[in-house]
Amino acid sequence: MTPSFGHLMTEATRLTRAGDLRAATALIQSALGAAVPSATVATARTDQGDVIDVEAREVWPEALPESNRPAEPAEPAFGQQFLPGSYTGAAGTRAYKLYVPPGYQQGQSLPLVLMLHGCSQDPDDFARGTGMNEAARAQGFLVLYPAQTKHANSSGCWNWFKRNHQRRGSGEPALLAGMTRQVMQQYGVDARRVYVAGLSAGGAMAAILGSCYPELFAAVGVHSGLPxxxxxxxxxxxxxxxxxxxxxxxxxxxxxxIIVFHGDRDATVHPSNGEQIAAAGMAASRRERGSQGRAYTRDVYRDSQGRPRAEHWVVHGAGHAWSGGRADGSYTDPQGPDASAEMLRFFFANPRA
Structure with missing residues (x-):
């Protein structure tokens, strides 16, 4: 009898804890049915294709080939544009793309939404799949899409699972916060209405940013992520x-x-992670059920003073994909309730005091 993927990964975890990385890598390779990209990088892949890169390295800008260096920061734009740019901080350099809605005027104070893609995605793919640029065009806000590099993580994942990328002033949280502040300064963003959302590894990093920089991000959206x-x-x-x-x-x-979306058939990130993010010691004050293509259950959580502090959407029958997303992007589920629209509703109802 051939061991299941789960059994292989359980054994790989045991071998990693025991320090036998060579054997663990061989088991992961067996589970994937494909070669591991590097002798120093092991990758675990689920049967849905999502990836978590277990070792990551930072490559400073001067070490990158010219073809891989990020574009220069965008100048403030007039009219609708999807602009390339980059940010460099103590933790390195990341490229980004910035959507500027039509009719933007210099000095106009608009909201900003930071969107963190999942593993193997990029800003263009994530923008297509979530439809966030279309929403920004209709509602009038900026959208910032940082791009993870293969040099920092060979699978293009944000490094949410490494200690040096989980603290204020360190690693990717510091880099992403610095990038956000750079765009805020260039475009005169409304500092009371800056938000962050992400999918999978991007969702996990969004949760980290919210906890590390509560004075910067007014609200957080986590889709198929972890606390x-x-x-x-x-x-x-x-x-x-x-x-x-x-x-x-x-x-x-x-x-x-915080607003959380998670499919109850997610075989990549266990759905209980979504509940743990939203609940965080609070009791659900209201539950509703409905259907927008797929059935869903929404729980609303309030703090000790009765203020609504979290929403938890469980999308029934959905897997590891952005609910209500567009089919021309990866990791999307067009059948589900529109996570982009609901996150924006939640964000704009929660400006920073």
């Missing part, structure tokens, strides 16, 4: 993805409101 602090290495990351996060740090009292 901040859910993992600190490969074994704990695989365990959290497989069966849910264990004990995670309690959110700070000033943590921003």
């Amino acid at each position: 901040a602090g859910a993992a600190s290495d490969l074994p704990s990351a695989l365990a959290a993805m497989r069966s849910g996060a264990g004990d995670t740090p309690a959110p700070a009292l000033d943590s921003p409101p």
